[in-house]
Amino acid sequence: MSELYAARRTRLRGRVAGAGSAGALISRPANVRYLTGCAPPGAALLLGPAEDLLLCGSPLSGDPSEGRPAEDVRVAVLPTRGGDPVVAGADLAAKAGAELLAVEEHHLTVTRHRALSQVAPRLQLTDLACAVEAQRLVKDDDEIACLRIAAEIADQALGELLESILVGRTERHLALELERRLVDHGADGPAFPTSVATGPNAGRPGHLPTDRRVEEGDFLSVGLGANYRGYRCEIGRTFVIGTTPSDWQIELYDLVFAAQRAGREALAPGVECREVDRVARHVLDSAGYGERLGPWTGHGVGLEIDEDPQLSPAAMGKLDACVPVTVEPGVHIPGRGGVRIDDTLVVRPEADGGPELLTITTKELLAL
């Protein structure tokens, strides 16, 4: 595993040197973890100019959720009250004779950036921009293996919930039970706050659980994901509570299902991101729900639950093979409820069988 992280740093170093900087200071936690294997709170990675150094504000905790540094990563723990690892990194770079240092301006606050300039006034700070995020876009086999396990865990947790009695239980309890089951099956934790939405709440994107209880005739929509070794997946399903769904429920479900399938089927290397969004959105738009749709119908996943690419009308760029994305259109009708269907898939060429579905829980409309 150590070589993997070293190779990632080498690739980044090439990019940084190409832009004329002797070194880079990485502060965004997911980027630090991608390059070193771990991300203690507040840590920063100084990439060159002399050698790579992971600067930490406190000793490594050993918590699995924090990851573990690759064997070849040198870790420096600042002395107690030694200040901000990012500032210490700039100071070290200046002392090592660097003149230009690339920093993550999209992560550093104005105040922190100013502190870097003050500690190392002769060091010129440039913007690394989203170079590490760009490198993270296409996943390697190890990363996809983690996502596959994360998806299996989420499928298991959801499957077990469906076997239990739901009527009368609150959204909050169902969400906590799902999170407990994720951990039971080996997750480091939930990938994001679990969403359980019943009745009029169903289908609302990112709905946080309330004390509303599940009732007969409700739509129930659930969104959850596991964090496995830092990698986060997402699954969303909508069910009907009771024996028979009503006509409007069946119609709405079929419509969202058709939109989600259209999005899934559009996934292929070389396809424009906005094209995937367009085909999913078009199905809902034609049925008159265009105004109710959110700004995107899917997004990348990995070390963060919401990363590039975005599947939205304004998205630039094309899909690549080995890019994991969600496809998650939904419709929410205020006062009535709605439907949301969400899968995590890996983009694959048709020769390899097309998109690989990681979240395999059925998408039939189940009446529970």
Add this chain to the structure above:
Amino acid sequence: MSELYAARRTRLRGRVAGAGSAGALISRPANVRYLTGCAPPGAALLLGPAEDLLLCGSPLSGDPSEGRPAEDVRVAVLPTRGGDPVVAGADLAAKAGAELLAVEEHHLTVTRHRALSQVAPRLQLTDLACAVEAQRLVKDDDEIACLRIAAEIADQALGELLESILVGRTERHLALELERRLVDHGADGPAFPTSVATGPNAGRPGHLPTDRRVEEGDFLSVGLGANYRGYRCEIGRTFVIGTTPSDWQIELYDLVFAAQRAGREALAPGVECREVDRVARHVLDSAGYGERLGPWTGHGVGLEIDEDPQLSPAAMGKLDACVPVTVEPGVHIPGRGGVRIDDTLVVRPEADGGPELLTITTKELLAL
């Protein structure tokens, strides 16, 4: 309640005007919530120059965890794909003729700050610095009432756990059970990730739960808190598993207890923050544990779990009445475990009975 938020904004407006700005743009979520009653993800508050406006990237969700805007707060939801509420706020301020706008440079990233300058090139951006955080330091009666309820909820959750069988259960399960109980008793959620640490993990600050199971003879240290209407408290206790604590456990417990009591008893209006830290630290230092101590022994709580003041050797400033703080010294001995005792208290003058202890679970060394 509406007047309360209006009064907070009026006070801030006075401060902003005193510094020469016509308006301010508040983006840090806890600050937005403090001034408006709610903080939807990514929202920003434009304070003046014309009128106050809460800018949101998407419709309010109604989720209790997000809060509810005070009745007199005008809410503007940006159209789908309308961009960043902070950027929209700067644009509006410029169009309303503002020349100077104060922004939170400790919250805005360099990249976002640049986007503000680009959308409103003639608007001069100044630093609001931590003006809102400073205003949040001393709590009013409503805020303390929320903290009191949050502490009651945490006490209840912890009390119930102590009545259950602990041996053989994993840190993760105990943490999840505590979080479920917090919600059962009315919390909007945990105030921070619940910490359950057994055996050699016990006493580690901020330890995240692992799969280690509780064993006879273990120290068990637990840190939890409830989030009630946005207000967050903290309680930490250490127990011994089994019938009789061993001598080293009793000695270490008594020592940390003495340090924590010294810190609690030092809390009074007008006392230097570092003096509270010093008295608690001194007890542990004299016993030879000085090197093992963290950078602080307590901190303020409120809308964030870790806010000013900090109780640390380098802390500047004095305590005021109605400032809630934690007092939480601890010792961790690698390979053996340790003790952590943590209370949330409100600083009160002696005439009012001295510090008000919010977290009332016993601090005797219980053998469970």
